[in-house]
Amino acid sequence: MAKLSDYARKLLEGKNFALLGTIFPDGSPQVTPMWVDTDGNYVLVNTAIGRVKQRNVSRDPRVTVTVVDQNNPYTYVMFRGKVVEQITGQAAEDHIDKLAKKYRGWEKYPRQLNQQRVILKIKPERVSA
Amino acid sequence: MAKLSDYARKLLEGKNFALLGTIFPDGSPQVTPMWVDTDGNYVLVNTAIGRVKQRNVSRDPRVTVTVVDQNNPYTYVMFRGKVVEQITGQAAEDHIDKLAKKYRGWEKYPRQLNQQRVILKIKPERVSA
Numbered sequence: 518m519a520k521l522s523d524y525a526r527k528l529l530e531g532k533n534f535a536l537l538g539t540i541f542p543d544g545s546p547q548v549t550p551m552w553v554d555t556d557g558n559y560v561l562v563n564t565a566i567g568r569v570k571q572r573n574v575s576r577d578p579r580v581t582v583t584v585v586d587q588n589n590p591y592t593y594v595m596f597r598g599k600v601v602e603q604i605t606g607q608a609a610e611d612h613i614d615k616l617a618k619k620y621r622g623w624e625k626y627p628r629q630l631n632q633q634r635v636i637l638k639i640k641p642e643r644v645s646a
Numbered sequence: 647m648a649k650l651s652d653y654a655r656k657l658l659e660g661k662n663f664a665l666l667g668t669i670f671p672d673g674s675p676q677v678t679p680m681w682v683d684t685d686g687n688y689v690l691v692n693t694a695i696g697r698v699k700q701r702n703v704s705r706d707p708r709v710t711v712t713v714v715d716q717n718n719p720y721t722y723v724m725f726r727g728k729v730v731e732q733i734t735g736q737a738a739e740d741h742i743d744k745l746a747k748k749y750r751g752w753e754k755y756p757r758q759l760n761q762q763r764v765i766l767k768i769k770p771e772r773v774s775a
Contacts, residue, residue, distance in 0.1 A: 534719055536677050538676065540673065543708075544669065544706075545709075545710070546669055546676075546709065546710045547675075548666075548724065549724070550714055550722055579673070580674075580675065581674070581677045583677040583679065585679055590679065591679075593678075
């Protein structure tokens with residue numbers, strides 16, 4: 518597991534967007550913008566059960582998360598690693614509210630009917646800036 | 647080949663950043679920020695011969711280009727397709743200067759010694775907003 522530098526952690530903790538790269542069933546890449554967060558060691562993103570990216574990582578857990586510094590689009594950090602755990606339930610619901618607060622200042626993320634949130638817990642194996 | 651909508655073309659022509667997804671030799675995804683451009687039909691990015699992304703697309707031409715609207719980070723277009731041609735020589739040198747002008751206002755892109763530029767010409771097969 519790669520240790521996160523202070524800069525990498527700062528980028529993940531700030532209001533910077535992540536671009537999550539996953540692998541489609543045919544082996545081609547998917548790239549989607551995401552909110553992002555860290556617990557200090559893992560890279561955390563939050564999606565909903567059944568979304569293409571969640572199905573992709575359930576099949577092939579290898580992902581890349583590229584976080585671009587909003588204050589300088591020429592600075593970014595690329596985290597390569599694996600989704601080692603998918604966390605659902607109250608923890609995932611609380612986590613999406615935390616992200617909505619960080620990025621939008623909202624107290625609650627607006628729920629869609631029957632949507633079940635999931636944290637993708639990503640273990641960074643290689644980090645490059 | 648997918649036809650580009652007016653909005654997709656506008657995003658590609660504007661000063662918006664692209665995130666290029668490629669496939670590493672082991673089948674895992676790479677995601678890197680890029681300048682981007684279009685000739686109206688193809689998605690064009692410009693890199694240098696020998697870079698990881700250029701080696702990746704030479705092995706597996708399947709890519710995804712996700713362009714995020716700089717005026718609204720919640721709006722983006724994802725282009726899935728293939729690198730159908732790699733264009734080197736004067737056309738690629740002129741093209742990087744054109745991109746440097748568009749994104750930075752520079753007349754010339756600052757060259758690195760012995761660096762050979764290459765246009766990755768991407769045929770969009772699926773476009774989703």
